[in-house]
Amino acid sequence: MPGPVFDRIAIFGAGLIGSSIALAAREYRAAKKVVLFDKSEDVRARARSLNLGEVAETMEAACSGADCIILCVPVGAIGETTEAIAPYLQAGVILTDVGSVKEKALESMSAHCPEGVFLIPGHPIAGTEKSGPEAGFASLFRNAWHILTPLPQQDEPYNSAVDRLASFWEMLGAKVEIMEAARHDRVLAITSHLPHLIAYNIVSTAHDMESVGEGEVVKYSAGGFRDFTRIAASDPTMWRDVFLNNKEAVLETLGRFSEDLAALQRAIRWDDGETLFREFERARGIRKAIVEAGQDTDETNFGRNRPPKK
Amino acid sequence: MPGPVFDRIAIFGAGLIGSSIALAAREYRAAKKVVLFDKSEDVRARARSLNLGEVAETMEAACSGADCIILCVPVGAIGETTEAIAPYLQAGVILTDVGSVKEKALESMSAHCPEGVFLIPGHPIAGTEKSGPEAGFASLFRNAWHILTPLPQQDEPYNSAVDRLASFWEMLGAKVEIMEAARHDRVLAITSHLPHLIAYNIVSTAHDMESVGEGEVVKYSAGGFRDFTRIAASDPTMWRDVFLNNKEAVLETLGRFSEDLAALQRAIRWDDGETLFREFERARGIRKAIVEAGQDTDETNFGRNRPPKK
Ligand SMILES: NC(=O)c1ccc[n+]([C@@H]2O[C@H](COP(=O)([O-])OP(=O)(O)OC[C@H]3O[C@@H](n4cnc5c(N)ncnc54)[C@H](OP(=O)(O)O)[C@@H]3O)[C@@H](O)[C@H]2O)c1
Ligand SMILES: NC(=O)c1ccc[n+]([C@@H]2O[C@H](COP(=O)([O-])OP(=O)(O)OC[C@H]3O[C@@H](n4cnc5c(N)ncnc54)[C@H](OP(=O)(O)O)[C@@H]3O)[C@@H](O)[C@H]2O)c1
Numbered sequence: 311m312p313g314p315v316f317d318r319i320a321i322f323g324a325g326l327i328g329s330s331i332a333l334a335a336r337e338y339r340a341a342k343k344v345v346l347f348d349k350s351e352d353v354r355a356r357a358r359s360l361n362l363g364e365v366a367e368t369m370e371a372a373c374s375g376a377d378c379i380i381l382c383v384p385v386g387a388i389g390e391t392t393e394a395i396a397p398y399l400q401a402g403v404i405l406t407d408v409g410s411v412k413e414k415a416l417e418s419m420s421a422h423c424p425e426g427v428f429l430i431p432g433h434p435i436a437g438t439e440k441s442g443p444e445a446g447f448a449s450l451f452r453n454a455w456h457i458l459t460p461l462p463q464q465d466e467p468y469n470s471a472v473d474r475l476a477s478f479w480e481m482l483g484a485k486v487e488i489m490e491a492a493r494h495d496r497v498l499a500i501t502s503h504l505p506h507l508i509a510y511n512i513v514s515t516a517h518d519m520e521s522v523g524e525g526e527v528v529k530y531s532a533g534g535f536r537d538f539t540r541i542a543a544s545d546p547t548m549w550r551d552v553f554l555n556n557k558e559a560v561l562e563t564l565g566r567f568s569e570d571l572a573a574l575q576r577a578i579r580w581d582d583g584e585t586l587f588r589e590f591e592r593a594r595g596i597r598k599a600i601v602e603a604g605q606d607t608d609e610t611n612f613g614r615n616r617p618p619k620k
Numbered sequence: 621m622p623g624p625v626f627d628r629i630a631i632f633g634a635g636l637i638g639s640s641i642a643l644a645a646r647e648y649r650a651a652k653k654v655v656l657f658d659k660s661e662d663v664r665a666r667a668r669s670l671n672l673g674e675v676a677e678t679m680e681a682a683c684s685g686a687d688c689i690i691l692c693v694p695v696g697a698i699g700e701t702t703e704a705i706a707p708y709l710q711a712g713v714i715l716t717d718v719g720s721v722k723e724k725a726l727e728s729m730s731a732h733c734p735e736g737v738f739l740i741p742g743h744p745i746a747g748t749e750k751s752g753p754e755a756g757f758a759s760l761f762r763n764a765w766h767i768l769t770p771l772p773q774q775d776e777p778y779n780s781a782v783d784r785l786a787s788f789w790e791m792l793g794a795k796v797e798i799m800e801a802a803r804h805d806r807v808l809a810i811t812s813h814l815p816h817l818i819a820y821n822i823v824s825t826a827h828d829m830e831s832v833g834e835g836e837v838v839k840y841s842a843g844g845f846r847d848f849t850r851i852a853a854s855d856p857t858m859w860r861d862v863f864l865n866n867k868e869a870v871l872e873t874l875g876r877f878s879e880d881l882a883a884l885q886r887a888i889r890w891d892d893g894e895t896l897f898r899e900f901e902r903a904r905g906i907r908k909a910i911v912e913a914g915q916d917t918d919e920t921n922f923g924r925n926r927p928p929k930k
Contacts, residue, residue: 386893410843435842438920439907449925455840497836500826502843508818509844511884513903515877516810526807528909530745530765533812534819534851536916541844543907546900553888553896564885567825568878574821575874578863583696586863590856593823597749597853599838606846610748612922615757 315478316341316404320376322391324348324357324365325545326438327408328382329446331482332362337448340481347372348443357443373398378478381407381419386551389418401426404471408434410498410548412459412491414555428471431459431491433498434484441545452483453604459491499559503552504567507560509542510549625788626651630686632701634658634667634675635855636748637718638692639756641792642672647758650791657682658753667753683708688788691717691729696861699728711736714781718744720808720858722769722801724865738781741769741801743808744794751855762793763914769801809869813862814877817870819852820859 319341321328328346335341344363348354358365366372373379373395383391388409399405405427409415416431423429436454438445456479460472476486489497516527516535527535553560577585601608609615629651631638638656645651654673658664668675676682683689683705693701698719709715715737719725726741733739746764748755766789770782786796799807826837826845837845863870887895911918919925 435840437843438925440920445920447925454842457840497832497840498843500829500832501837501840501845504825505822505844505848507884508822508848508881510900510903511881512815512818512877513906514899515814515873515880517902517906518880519810519873519876522807522810524906524909527811528906528913528915530767530807530811531910531913531915532745532764533747533808534815535811536910537847537851538815538818539903539907539910539916540922541847542900542903544900546897546904549900550893550896554891554893557888557891561885561888563825563829564881564888566829567822568881568885570825570828571818571821571874571878574817575871575878578867578871578874581864581867583860583864586860587856589824590820590852590854590859592827593820593849593852594856596823596827596834596838597849599834600841600846600849603838603841605838605841606849607924610750610755612850612924614917614922615748615759 312477312481314339314342315474315481316378318343318345318376319378319380320366320372321346321363321380321382322348322369322372322395323382323387324353324362324443325382326441326445327434328380329357329360329362329443330448330450331380331382331408333446333448334451334482336363338481338483340478341378345372345376353443360443362443362446369395370398376403378404378406378475381405381409384548384551385409385411385415385555386547388415389421392419392422396422396424399424399427402428404428404430404475406430406432406475408432410502410552411555412457412494416459416491428468429461430472430475432475432479433457433459433494434479435502436484439540439543441548449483451479454484456484456486457489457494458486459489459494462490495556496559499556499563503556503560504563506541506544506549507553507564508567509538512538513542622787622791624649624652625784625791626688628653628655628686629688629690630676630682631656631673631690631692632658632679632682632705633692633697634663634672634753635692636751636755637744638690639667639670639672639753640758640760641690641692641718643756643758644761644792646673648791648793650788651688655682655686663753670753672753672756679705680708686713688714688716688785691715691719694858694861695719695721695725695865696857698725699731702729702732706732706734709734709737712738714738714740714785716740716742716785718742720812720862721865722767722804726769726801738778739771740782740785742785742789743767743769743804744789745812746794749850749853751858759793761789764794766794766796767799767804768796769799769804772800805866806869809866809873813866813870814873816851816854816859817863817874818877819848822848823852
């Protein structure tokens with residue numbers, strides 16, 4: 311088994327992702343030491359009592375001696391966090407993040423990142439609908455993709471830093487993929503950002519129907535609605551920042567979605583069963599492919615059908 | 621424990637719902653005898669080898685001696701099925717269905733239902749994304765709602781037939797609710813029909829993006845997209861019929877959805893983080909209510925986060 315990749319990692323933002331990295335780095339021995347910092351005193355205290363690692367009281371103390379720094383704050387806070395820690399970043403350190411949008415994250419970090427620091431943006435395609443330090447668990451990244459969007463055309467030391475960071479994520483159980491930041495943002499717009507927007511929106515629509523009460527929506531949600539509420543329970547700050555920072559790709563994808571939806575609407579209005587059937591039929595293939603690629607469980611109803619305990 | 625409610629039930633359509641009723645009626649002793657019929661010879665053969673109950677070779681044989689007949693065919697086939705079995709329906713028999721739309725189901729059955737038959741439409745709020753006789757299981761209806769939409773202002777014998785049918789479903793583990801057909805269709809439009817339409821639509825949109833390949837969509841679907849593909853894998857015939865038969869309520873609900881989505885789109889375009897945050901924030905409440913009402917699992921990620929087996 312290979313030894314730890316880093317001597318000391320510093321995690322900024324002890325939420326779901328930050329605390330999961332802390333737990334995983336220790337469990338899978340990917341770093342000798344894990345230090346966490348969070349701007350909130352309350353979160354620091356909770357991180358400490360959860361025993362996530364050493365919790366630093368200042369940004370300077372967190373950075374001191376670290377060979378890898380991982381920003382686990384909402385995308386909109388990546389710039390200010392980089393600016394705040396810039397004075398403590400030494401040449402040769404790796405600076406990465408886990409933000410769900412990569413072009414803007416890169417821009418925000420670049421603006422403040424000192425010379426000689428290896429800036430390598432990243433994004434784990436793993437998460438849950440829960441947030442905060444209590445939500446973290448070590449196996450979150452196992453079998454999940456981790457996308458790195460390194461700067462193009464760099465020198466040998468930079469490339470070897472990318473390799474080291476990739477090894478770190480692999481030790482946490484992830485499969486690493488290299489991609490351009492702009493491409494990442496387009497792909498994630500359809501596989502993650504639009505689904506969240508739609509989920510939030512349908513919950514809003516349900517809320518505001520005067521003709522159907524919220525109690526009824528809740529009661530009969532097993533008809534399909536409940537599936538959307540899971541991801542709509544995700545952190546509002548995180549998601550606000552995703553949409554503000556991946557505006558172009560999200561708006562383009564959303565435009566396509568609305569166009570397609572108008573076509574289905576028209577088919578319903580004009581009793582065009584053939585169009586409806588054709589569109590519904592081809593949806594089955596993609597589900598099959600997702601299950602075969604190991605990206606979702608094959609269990610009926612996500613496995614929620616277990617007979618109740620006797 | 622109370623004895624079986626019916627002497628002999630006849631199930632038309634041996635798909636997911638029909639086969640689940642057959643298995644449940646036997647397992648929970650809700651009927652002394654279960655007979656199934658399906659228009660397809662192939663399905664009849666599979667139902668037989670699955671040991672779902674007695675499989676009749678003709679509609680007449682299936683109806684003969686039954687005190688309760690349950691139509692488990694797609695909503696669009698309820699009319700023709702009623703018409704075909706009408707000659708074999710005797711006074712005093714209960715005729716019910718499980719169709720996901722109730723006004724049109726009622727209309728279709730009424731048009732052909734002989735005098736003296738107790739016509740009581742119904743709809744179990746339980747299902748999965750799988751179909752066919754192999755998909756059934758006895759515990760499907762446990763702890764699920766079952767909505768009955770009886771005719772208004774009937775006489776005592778009719779009301780006692782409603783009570784008997786309710787008892788039958790309760791023996792399968794369901795909680796029975798009485799509702800007007802029109803109200804059912806409005807409530808289900810938001811809790812079930814719109815979610816399915818949206819899910820089908822986002823899968824179509826993903827399919828047709830030239831800028832992102834289907835392979836990439838599949839690969840990174842854990843970001844949220846995969847959640848939608850589950851219900852989009854549901855039976856196309858069933859869902860075509862739902863939309864064609866609950867047109868008005870679906871179009872109205874869809875209109876609200878599109879309006880709300882346009883507002884979110886506008887907020888993204890104009891960098892209105894406050895509106896986004898506000899809308900996202902209130903979505904959490906409804907998730908909490910659904911979990912508290914026992915309508916979904918509280919497990920993170922629907923429980924799909926179990927660490928992989930070693
Ligand atoms: N959740 C997912 O499924 C997922 C998946 C992949 C990537 N990501 C990305 O991971 C990052 C963190 O998300 P998360 O799910 O871990 O969120 P989280 O549980 O809400 O944690 C975010 C942490 O960042 C801190 N923070 C918030 N605003 C800040 C600011 N202005 N300055 C400094 N710190 C701030 C929060 O502290 P306070 O509590 O004190 O505000 C909190 O400790 C985001 O960039 C997100 O895009 C999330
Ligand atoms: N799936 C759910 O989650 C769910 C939940 C609640 C209620 N429902 C309702 O339950 C009913 C059955 O759905 P299901 O999920 O059980 O579907 P399914 O598994 O596809 O089974 C439907 C059965 O009906 C038969 N059928 C199809 N077209 C027919 C026709 N024109 N005439 C006679 N029989 C026909 C099919 O036979 P062939 O295979 O030979 O076509 C099949 O055996 C539908 O009305 C649906 O709205 C479904």
